[in-house]
Amino acid sequence: MTRQMTGAKMVVQALKDQGVDTVFGYPGGAVLPIYDEIFQQNDIRHILVRHEQGAVHAAEGYARSTGKPGVVLVTSGPAATNAVTGLTDALMDSIPIVVLTGQVPTFMIGTDGFQEADTVGITRPCTKHNWLVKDTNKLSEVIHQAFHVATTGRPGPTLVDIPKDVQFATGDYTPPAKSRTDHYRPQLKGDVAAITQLVELMEAAERPIFYTGGGVINSGPQASLLLRELVEATGFPITSTLMGLGAYPASGDKWLGMLGMHGLYEANMAMHDCDLMINIGARFDDRITGRLDSFSPESKKAHIDIDASSINKVIHVDIPIIGDVAHVLEDLLRIWKSRGRKVNKDGLKGWWEQIGKWKAVNCLNYTNSDTIIKPQYALERLEELTRGMDRYVTTEVGQHQMWAAQFLGFDEPNRWMTSGGLGTMGYGLPASNGVQIAHPDALVINVAGDASFMMNMQEISTAVQFRLPVKQFILNNERLGMVRQWQQLLHGERYSQSWTESLPDFPKLAEAMGCKGRTVKDPAELDDAIREMIEYDGPFLLEVLVEKHENCFPMIPSGEPHNKMLLGDAQATDAIGDDGAVLV
């Protein structure tokens, strides 16, 4: 029995059959039939954004905080091109989203029609896969395949481009169970021989370290539980990339903190000096490795990744294991237990003693002030006053993002949403909207900088319309802080274009859009301001006027290895050589 319906109705039916409850979107000429169907049903909630980039970031926030795919519906041409940044962001950070775009009718494709763009051509390199559907009979199957591809294997964004005549025409609906998805079946189980080799190394290692990433979170809650069991059972130290924060609890005693360019001293030193590095769902990104030829020179390296192309891409590893993190960790634990739960106790004792010495450096130390709010202090107080709450944090991109990663602690996965790979300023506010939609009763905070916030600040209007009580925590230094820091360290303190001469009055801006706002600049009033922000029942913008010239430390300068970290301004002069200067 086949069901006949219009293409537009098929879109809504397919979304329902995929269990979609929320769509982030913006209507326009080429998707009007679908919006007409949205109007005539109540199962799927449509969130009207203010800009298509905001729709995609909101869907990313929704996806990252739930583990479910985020869905976007926008029109053709400029809407599709506006979605490109969000698609690239989701591709870099492996976030499952499905974007549906309208297209001019099939008979107009190629004629430079009004609001026509070659959407599948433009988005081919920034999606995991995309489709242009020219036949209504194939539409529903393609949408089901788009969900399958977005959520299977290494997650990522998919896009389905739907010409307007395909939406109007009638065709056969194919339910999910009858859609062909068998071709795309990434390998989940790791090679047992390789896992056994890794266990052998773990039994002998004197200075092991777990280096985990976003793959643990993408693998699902079971992966985080298995990781915690593995860490506690072995007693090995663990560090994580920016994307992996929360997979292992920040309050755990094996936790070394984030690693990388602005990672913690103890985490980076342990990575450099370890003799066994176990990479679980991370990808040796350049923010992590620093100088490649002196990256962790004395270690054997194992790499667990579901994407074969991540293995040996930049760092040669000794034990490659292709598979899903949860599946591999399950086998790893089973094999390690069956061989007698052995670890090198003497080696580990000395290793933890060494780590204790590095921790004693207290690398996040900063000079506080009682007259001006230090950004680090603002985040310390935010952490203190929100600890234990049902809290989700998004960020924009820059210094504030790194400080948030350093000073906020995440004890659960899916609680931390940030643009890691692409580094998209303007991600945090729309992402916070998406998170709040998925978790209506939770405390959702976007830690922002003044410059990043302004890149998508129109989305405050979305928050107000849908009564999303998101908290915008803006560290305002009237600078592009990270750009300014690099110009200070690298370009002779010539601060080219890295400050804004006419910032808005942020609380007034918030109020103009129906959001509550407040400014705080006295450290003594900070706690009160944060409490007001948390307790206010509705969207709230807190502008924190912070020290303008604070630099983010620790820092691995470009072109240097992990053990050449800068811990403060005193060390930073001329720290970056000519080779490092060409790196980003």
Place this chain on the structure above:
Amino acid sequence: MAALKIKKGASRKSAYDLRDPHAEVIERHTLAVVVDNEAGVLARVIGLFSGRGYNIESLTVAEVDHTGHRSRITIVTTGTPQVIEQIKAQLGRIVPVHEVHDLTVEGAAVERELALFKVAGSGERRVEALRLADIFRANVVDSTLESFVFEITGSPEKIDAFADLMRPLGLAELARTGVAALARGAE
């Protein structure tokens, strides 16, 4: 710590058969990529090469299984062993790609290319061109009193050699198809 005792190629599913990525020699590999014959699939493959800065020396594509909607793309590429491994892994990620075969390392393979040569001339040069074409087993597929079009099939090296010989004899135009390749043997 004890040296690793990993047997290379222990399992088809393992990545142990990855080659030494430290070698910096540039190698030439012929890859056969079996894909769904759908719109845009060639653009995905070419976009991968241009987007990630890989080389394409030649590329041929045609449908090989009409009922199964499969096409075969044969790519000749160059790079260090690490880059070649990356190319194969990246090709494998493309959703409509079914199989990626590295014919250069998967045992013996035959490579063939077809080329058409237009050679214009008269007198002794014309006779000499015809004589060489005979030696190379090229066919004459068009002829006028001042020209020939030769059709020649062979390895890319053979076609290079024939081009070198034809150039002083009045080579006017040359069209090559790029390489088609298959593994030798029954499988």
